[in-house]
Amino acid sequence: MHQHLKVEQKGRLLNITLNRAEDNGVSDSMASALSSVLLKAHETSDAVLLRSAGPDFCTGRIRDAGPTPAASEAYTRRDEYDGIFGSYQAMRGAKVPIIGVIEGRCMGFGTAIASLCDVSFASDAATFNIPEIGHNVMPTMVMSAVYDRMNRNAILWMAYSTDFIDAQRALAYGLVSQVVPAAELENEVARFVQLLLSRPRPAILGLKEYLRVAPRMDEQAAIDYARTLHSMVNTAAAMKKDH
Template sequence: MHEHLKIEQDGRILRITLNRTSDNGVSDSMAAALSKAVLSAHETSDVVLLRSAGPDFCTGRIRDAGTTPPATEAYERRPEYDSIFNSYKAIRQAQVPIVGVVEGRSMGYGTAIVSLCDVSFAADTATFNIPEMGHNVMPTMVMSAVYDRMNRNAILWMTYSTDFIDAQRAMSYGLVSTVVPEQSLQAEVDRFMDLLLSRPRPAILGLKEYLRVAPRMDDQGAIDYARTLHSMVNTATAMKKAH
């Protein structure tokens, strides 16, 4: 457990809240704790609900207090970013879907993890940017998360300009699933979570598994994998329970 990461088990939902309200940043140690939580979520849960204590979703990556300055040699410096890259990988590889809820600003690391969520809700007042180039930092960490989530022109416009975009534009870019009026956000999230949890667990997990693996296969492999999962999931006892 991390002091700035609130993790609560709520029935079949694992609620994870980014809880660094002083600046809404995410530290490397928070990212490592997030990785651990989402990779083990399937042991207790059917879905992860990821949000922030606010007012912003995430204003970007920050270094943990008391850590040594970055190494000056590139090869030595490279592992210092592993907690961030590993958190992206963990969200991709989590066995249960991750639902993101975004309010306020989502910057840099925040934009990256929103893009990796399986379903994401944005308040209509939410804004998004990738600010690194404004600080003379090449945003390759963020790009490693969004490269297959957004189209090339959108990525390059956001990274070169560093401008904030609104929630509707973020949805058109593929960053979020849906945009909801701020006053209706919680009701819409609750409605979707009830709907998702009405689906049988084999189908919930099977959909995530297929979309995690199939895009890296050739066409025939993706078809054969679909045939196999179709047979496995649809013959599961849980799929035959009466509604």
């Protein structure tokens, strides 16, 4: 496991903590390690709780330390970004839902993965931005995560301006699910986790599966897929137990 990624199994909940205390950044190798954990999470868990050791959720992507500079040829350099793009795919493709807990600053890569959480709780003190263009870097990595989470005008305003937005605007933009007073954040997250884990596992997995696939289908295919999942999940033995 990566030294800056803390992973703890607590019953049917997998806790993942971004744990790079010196700057709250996420390196490419951290992103790759996160992908590996998320894609196997369903083997032990019904949900993932993703948070940071803080004080910020994530201040953005950073290159791993080492003597090798970035490749000068675009075709070669493209492969260097696979750890980041792979982590986006892993968050979308994880079979169990990912619950995000957002505190402090959420920047660049942080904004991207916050948007990809299936349910997210932001402290009312949290702030969000997409700072890349201010460093003469195209923010298309982040945009590939948020393009179907936020409306077009919101994405472009954040990308062009690099301004921070507060948690309430992040909620309005579709970046997070709930905004909670900082003093109540832990209790509200714990309440939701307990509620989620009380649901039958087939329903927990089925809900995410449907929303992962259906939006890319045409109308009839989405309806047919819903009919199929409805029959599969509702006939599962776990759905017939008294919860």
